[in-house]
Structure formats: structure tokens, C-alpha cells
Amino acid sequence: MGGADTHARPEEKVFPVSDKIKGPQGVIKVPYRILMGPGPSNAHPRILAAQTLPLLGHLHPPFLALMDEIKAGLQYAFQTESKYTLLISGTGHAGMELCLANMLEPGQKVIIGNNGIWGERCADMAKRYEANVIELKCPPGQSFTFEEVKKAVEEHKPALLFLCQGESSTGVQQSLAGMGELCHQNGALLLVDTVCSLGAVPFFGDAWGVDICYSGSQKALSASPGTTPFFMSQKAHDRLTSRKTGVHSYNYDLNLLGKYWGWYEGRFYHHTGIVSLWYGMREALAIVYETGLETMWKRHRELYDQLWEGLRDLGLEPFAENPADQLPSVNTIKVPEGIDWLGLNNYVMGKYNLEIAGGLGPSAGKVWRIGIMGFNATAANIALVIAAFKDGLQSQGFHGAKKTAS
Template sequence: MSHIAPIDPPARLLMGPGPISAYPSVLRAMSSPLVGQYDPFMTAAMSETQDLYRRVWSTRNEQTFLVDGTSRAGIEAAITSLVRPGERVLVPVFGRFGHLLAEIAERAMAEVHRIEVEWGQVVPASKIEEAIVRVKPTLLALVQGDTSTTMNQPLDDIGEICRRHGVLFYSDATASLGGNAFEADAWGLDAATAGLQKCLGGPSGSSPITLSERATEVIRSRGRVEAGIREAGDTSAADFVRSNYFDLGMIMDYWGPRRLNHHTEATSMLYAARECASVLLTEGREKVIARHATAGAAMLAGVRGLGLTVFGDVAHKMNNVVAVEIPDGVAGDPARQAMLDDFGIEIGTSFGPLHGRVWRIGTMGYNARRDAVLTTLAALEQVLRRFGASVPTGGGVDAAIDTFREAAA
């Protein structure tokens, strides 16, 4: 039998829109020994992780836990569990991931209504309320931070609008949680989901979720209806949840005090999620958000210091990612590949109307720090010059250093 070499990934500085370089302590946590899913250590770790994520989400919601799978698993679990076939879902779209929420709602057999704004903008609260009045949805599904455009949708007024009109409010905070303000209770969220691979500084594969009492009752009431459907033997009825794996009613029972078996918890991902929350809360939630804001402001100043044009409404940009226009005459994909090949630094391209037009550069999680920002800007300057762009010598690094100094003053 031929020798199979152990896996040996190359050294990378992941400065794209995600995934990112994980905190070293998260990687160490993932290498911890496995235990059985009902071992007292395991169940205690699950309960502790729930409590930690209540603090991360800024909520008192009892139903705060993890969905095993990437952030998309959390999105699908939330939407398919909250929406019955034929119910109306309103999705404001300001980038690629709004379209994803709409697609998942359509697959859940909802009647989906979209409102759209130009990429690089956010959706005004007044426009959302007008659409709610017109559409009368059961659920509003809204991305907070959309990495395809780097925009951060304001949520603080939306919960009150939804309550006034009797609408459930769900937000996908995959790209924003941990690096931007998120106040689940204060903003009136009924459901929110995220992933570890952005500002939380972990690997993709676990999706934190929190559900309000109102959302929990919607899910429980649907479960009671389904129990009747099963008893009657008519599993073709419209109210029946199509997914077993993403049925939040069953997952809540698994994470709850009864520990009803639903799946085998992904132990190593539980360790990772717990450590991601621990890092954030040990440093201090507000301090971590401020660190992301400072690193993001330094990267923004740095790319401008190189003479690059920033895409979108910067006033509504996420702290943790910036999109820059690729300079005329520079081959975007080969230049991005040179960053990877020559410097071991990954930055991102984009999707749809922005593909080939912008690069997306992230400063999140473990990489929301001074040396990562400065190293990326120094490498970008060299690559831009090699690909024919005229850029100020040291302009990016100098501007970023000034920003870090101002923040520390």
C-alpha cells in the first residue's frame, strides 16, 4: 500500500470575507478528547455553551443553542421551522445573501415577496414598513451584514415595526455577529442565526441560533399540529415539516432538559463554538466589537491611502470587511492569486454584478489586529505595483498606522 502523507495545509493569512484564520485556542479546543453525547461532561458543556451564547447574542432567550452544520444550516432550520407552506415571507434584498434567504423560503413552500435596493446600499426602515403593510407577511427575513456588498443593515428600528404589525422578525447575522453591534432582545428579534467562521473566529460547521418566546411558541404549536398529523397517518398534509434534521422543535428537545435524542452532537464543533464565545466574552464583547471597528477603519484608511476607491455606502459598511474597486488595467483574479502565491494572503472577489469589479478584504476575528492589517496592505501595494498600478509608496501602511495610533490615543 502506498504511503499517504498526513494533511499539511499551507500557511495562510485569511484576509477575505470569510472563512478566516481561527483563534489558536479554538483550534486547540477542537483537538480535545471526545466523550459520549450523554456523558455528564458533554451535557454540561452543551448547557454552558447555551449560556455563553445568550451573552454573545445579548438575550435572555431560553432557546439559544447550536445547529450542527454551516451557517446555512442555521438559516434553513430557522426559516423552514417558522414558516408554513403558503405563508408570506418578506425578504429585503441588498446583496447576494438576501436572495439566499428568499430561495430557502421558497423551498419551504412560502409565498415570497422581495424588495430590493441597489447593491452598495441598505434598505430604509420606511421602505420595509411600507412593504410589510402591503404584503402582510408572517415573517420578515433580513440579513444584517451581507459580505457580498459589505453593507451592514440597521436593525434597531425593525423589531418595533414588526411587533406593531404582528410579523415575526428573523435576521441572518452570519457575517456580522461578534464584530458589529447586535442586540437580540433590545432590537426585538424573534430569531437570529450565525456561523463561527467570520467575526467569532472559528471554523465553519456550527450555527449559533437564538429564538424568542414568540418564535418558540410558533415552532411548538406547529409541532402539536404535526403530532396530530402523524396520529392520523396523513404525512402529506401541508403543515408537515419536510426536514427532520432542521426541525427546530426536535432540536430544542435535544438541547433541553429532557435531552431527547435527535442527532449525535458534533462534539469537536461544540468545543469550537464554546471557545469562540469564551474568547469574545473574556476579552469583553464591546471591546471585541471596538477592535473590529478599529481594524476595519485602519484597513479602510489603508486602501484609500493606496489610492483605491471604496465600493458602496461607507456610512453603512460592516466593521469587518471592505470592498475596493479593482484599478483600471489591473487583472483582478491574477493579482489576487499573486497575493496568495507570493505572500500567503487570501483576499476575496465578489458575486453577481460585482464579480471582477471589486476585491473584498476582511479584518475579522483573530485577524482583526494591527499586524495582519499592515502585512496585507504592504503585500497589496507590491502586487498592485507589479500589475501596473501607480500607488503611493507606503501610502497604505502609513494611513493604517495613523488610524491605529488615533484609536489608541
């Protein structure tokens, strides 16, 4: 017969609290930092305030109404009329995995534009779902030309094409013009990563024929990490419902998630929505709508110009050499010869509480990365970054294109 466990035996003693959690007052302490790396960027105070509101049940009518508001906000942010919008519970990686898990069946061909770490990760994930992965490569720091993509799509006739609009490891922006039409003429669907680009640079989900897309909450949308904006087109929905095999992931099965998010009649408990983070995203999307996408795009562009004017004056150069390839939201700056990039990062963190990031994947050790995203996208922050770079470089004896002997 079963029964409740007790802790009557001598070895079942309750451990005392660890010293690690015993602060003087027992209250969490976090330093304030200006996050000017590739993300997370600082969250908007209105979003953080929303996250402190009382919890609701994940199926309570006021919470379901809030989810409907989020869906409408996502339609605006992605510029789509598709009703298939939702927030994924998980970060950008979850968005990438969800799209692959739902759009690919074992053996199906996927072309992955790989010009940085996000193409690499996508190829890794697609292989785990047993897809037939064809990697289209170009040198890090460059984007794909339409002709290169066209040749690959026409030759391989894939089920899916992956492109990353904002390659944050190399600071490269991928043009999406004509890519949707190209895919549809060849029986493919277009999957786009907008984690580091949505809200910072123009994106037109419907007009560009994007079929399935995920973004990032903690970048230009100025919310907390942990929940991922998503939409798919009717074509992608048709692909989902005509699969021969089931979706191999329960957590990311869009058939089930759609039932929770009200794509169909009725609501269904799939998992517990991330209540507080969804309050935050509701506010983030309201701020996007109130500000206006065009105003946001213009502001990011102007600050990118301001940043590069200052950096070039210091003798610094972009890693993405072609101006048309440069991503305004994540800027990659070549580390001059003889300069200790990590030393500079630590110096500005210590002196200014300012985060400047190093490179990632193919740019590791070669660049610094500066984010211009959302709430952090202000002229004052850009001026601070330039001043901190000047100070940090001078502290290492760099006064222009050449390092002087110290």
C-alpha cells in the same frame, strides 16, 4: 436465510490504497495561510487546541454540561435572555434553512430583503418551503432604509421579515433599529442573518426585537466552520408550537433539536452532536465573554478605519459608497479599471501566503473583499494587507487613481 457477507468470490478483491492518500509519511500536510477574505478566517489557537481534546459521548453528562455552557455563551454573544439558544450542526446555510423551515408554513408570506447574494439564497430556500415570497430589493452596495422596509411590511403584512445584518457579498451593513418593533406591530417575526457580523459589530437580540437569528462560527467568532450559533425569542417559539403543519425537515426541526439541547425536561437523542466542533465553540464563546463584546466591536471598528486610510492612500475606493452602509467585518474594494483582480489575488497568495478574495454574486468581478474578523483582526494583519495591495497593484502598473502605461 440471511448471513454475513464474505469476500470469498474472486471479483471481491480489496483495492490497493490510492496514490493520492500515500504521502511520504502518510501524514496530512496543510500550508499556513493568512485568511483575510470573507471567511473562514484563521481560527484562534485556543479553539483549535480545544478541538483536539478526547471525544465524549454525545449524551454523556459532562458533554451535556458543556452544551449548557455553550447556551449561556450564546445568550451573551446574541445579547438575549432567551433560553432558546443552540448550535446547529451545519454551516450558515443550514442556519438560514432551519429558520425558514421552522417559521414558515406553505403559502405564508415572507418579505426578503434582497440586496446581495444572501437575500437571493434566502428567497430560493423560502420558495422550496412553498412560502409566498416577496422580495424587497435595493441596489447592491446599499442597505434598506427603515421607511422602505416599513412600507413593505405594512402593505404585505408578512409572517416573517428577513434582513441580513452583514451582506458579505457587497460589504453592506443593514441597520436593524426599529425593525423588531415594526414587525411586531404588524404581526410579523424578524429573522436576521448575522453570519458575518456577530462579534464584529453591535448586535442586541432582545433590545432590537429580533425573533430568530443564526450566525457563523468561522468568521468573527474565530472557530472552525461546521456549526452555527442560533437563538430565537419566546414569540418565535410560540409560532413554532402553534404551527398547523409539521416542520418539513427532520434534521432542522427545532421541536426535536430543543429536546436535545435541554430546552425542556430531559434530553433526547436527535443526532450525534459535533463533539469536537462544539468543544471549539465553547472556547470561542468563552473568548468572546473574556474579551467583552464592546472591546471586540471597538477593535473591529478601529481596524476598519486603519484599513481604509491605507487603501484610500493607494487610490482605492469602497463599493458601498455611503459610509453608514459599510460593513467593518467584510470590506468591498472596487477593482480599478484595467486591473486584473484575480492576478492580484494570486500574486499576494504566492508572495505573502495571504488570502484576498474576489467578489460574489452581484459584486463578482467588480471588487476585492477583505475580512477583518476575530483572531485575524490585528493591526499587523491590516498593515500586511495594505502593503500587499500596494505591491500587487504596482506589479500591474497601477500607481494611484490611473493605471500607468507599462
